[in-house]
Amino acid sequence: MAIFVYAENINGIYKKAAFEAVSYAKAIADQAGDTVTAITINPTDSSDLLYQYGASNVIHIKDEGLKNFSAKSYAQALNEVATGNIIVFPHTTDASSIAPMLAIIRNNSLITNVLEAPESLSPFTVKRRAFSGKGFMHAKADAAGVIVTVSQNAFGVKLNGVAGSEEIKNLSVVNDDTKVLSHEQSSGKLDLKEAEIVVSAGRGLKGPENWGMIEELASVLGGATACSKPVSDIGWRPHTEHVGQTGKAISPNLYIAVGISGAIQHLAGVNSSKTIVVINSDPEAPFFKAADYGVVGDAFQIIPALTEKIKALKG
Ligand SMILES: Cc1cc2nc3c(=O)[nH]c(=O)nc-3n(C[C@H](O)[C@H](O)[C@H](O)COP(=O)(O)OP(=O)(O)OC[C@H]3O[C@@H](n4cnc5c(N)ncnc54)[C@H](O)[C@@H]3O)c2cc1C
Incomplete structure (x- = not known):
């Protein structure tokens, strides 16, 4: 059989x-x-x-x-x-x-x-x-x-x-139950649940105007963007990007967390990622305990430098 x-x-x-x-x-x-x-x-x-x-x-x-x-x-x-x-x-x-x-x-x-x-x-x-x-x-x-x-x-x-x-x-299965009438993709971007690489950011980014560098890094890596819950609650990012216990659960091959403290509710949605990289200015941030690689430092310096480095390697 x-x-x-x-x-x-x-x-x-x-x-x-x-x-x-x-x-x-x-x-x-x-x-x-x-x-x-x-x-x-x-x-x-x-x-x-x-x-x-x-x-x-x-x-x-x-x-x-x-x-x-x-x-x-x-x-x-x-x-x-x-x-x-x-x-x-x-x-x-x-x-x-x-x-x-x-x-x-x-x-x-x-x-x-x-x-x-x-x-x-x-x-x-x-x-x-x-x-x-x-x-x-x-x-x-x-x-x-x-x-x-x-x-x-x-x-x-x-x-x-x-x-x-x-x-x-x-087949012609009788379909008299509740059914989805149409699908609407949240945007033309990569589906967060399907993405191999996710660049995610939290309140450490200070405001929505600073997400350009996150989007650029995700784009250079061919990945999707995500965020912590407070970030979508305040309206800095759409709710479709919220990951964690009350958001999407994802398990990409690479999850890069920028300016996210690593609260247990956030980890619940991302800790099955294959490799986790944490970038945080606070060496005591709990996320480092769940990280495969950690960088202690200011995201505003590290992210643009990292993006340039990757561009150079690719180019
Ligand atoms: C029932 C319940 C469900 C929840 N569900 C979720 C959920 O699904 N997903 C979720 O994310 N949260 C969830 N939360 C909220 C969660 O507890 C945390 O409050 C939230 O994850 C914190 O978000 P954050 O890390 O972005 O912000 P913060 O906790 O404010 O952390 C910001 C981090 O940025 C760092 N930082 C600051 N400046 C810089 C800089 N220049 N460079 C680098 N790092 C910097 C700081 O050191 C800090 O670690 C839930 C809470 C509850 C009670």
Whole structure:
């Protein structure tokens, strides 16, 4: 029986988190001596992209009724085509609401935010993130079927090309539930949750007029910008940039925190980043305890110098 994985797309384009989920499913399949079947709903991207990460079969669901997102309808559609006992999801906002619904429909165990390939497949046991990323636990599935969501940027995207084939499935799931009518991108910029690099700033920047240097550094690095909660509360930055316990939870490969003290509520949303760099004028700032690299100094001197250095290296 194949290992199934939901390959999420946005406006038809696969998310990086979908490739990570397929890579994760491939690791399980290798452990089980099995293959990976990816399920995808109304994509415009080619299935070739999914074969690259180890999906040897792609079930492409075509359903006009699923053009707009509805967790319940998506769960119903996935339930119609996923015949295996293990289903993998990325831990994205949408998938995190589909997975529990599917687990209820199928009476499966649900383990969210998993970090590593399973320690055992029988019983299914895996390490997962807990307590807003401040701890870990090892979870064991009791039901015969298990659904997992993969913490973003934890397992990583792994090229593992296989020969693949695609099957088109025409469905018409009845969609009488609440559904998203339209998506509006907050701006033309990089999606904060998908960004590999995030440059984030806090109250240490003194005012909104000083964000030019943060935007420039993010642009030079090809990253997105974020901010602490007070900064968006005062209106220096849009709320879409607020990260932390009450904002977005992100896990980029590189998180650069500038003039942010490192309060526990801020860390809750960023401490699963792969590498954290903290720039703060106060050597006692709590953020340094969570940092991989720290620079004690004035952001107004360090950021422009750093940006120039990176430009020179790139140029
Ligand atoms: C229920 C609850 C939920 C919360 N949720 C969130 C959340 O989701 N996200 C969040 O961010 N916060 C959240 N908070 C707020 C959190 O507790 C902190 O108050 C907030 O994170 C502090 O923001 P800050 O670091 O930008 O500001 P400050 O704490 O004022 O820190 C500013 C930092 O800038 C440094 N600095 C000053 N000047 C310079 C300079 N020239 N160069 C370099 N560094 C400089 C200072 O040393 C200081 O460390 C929450 C609080 C509560 C009670």
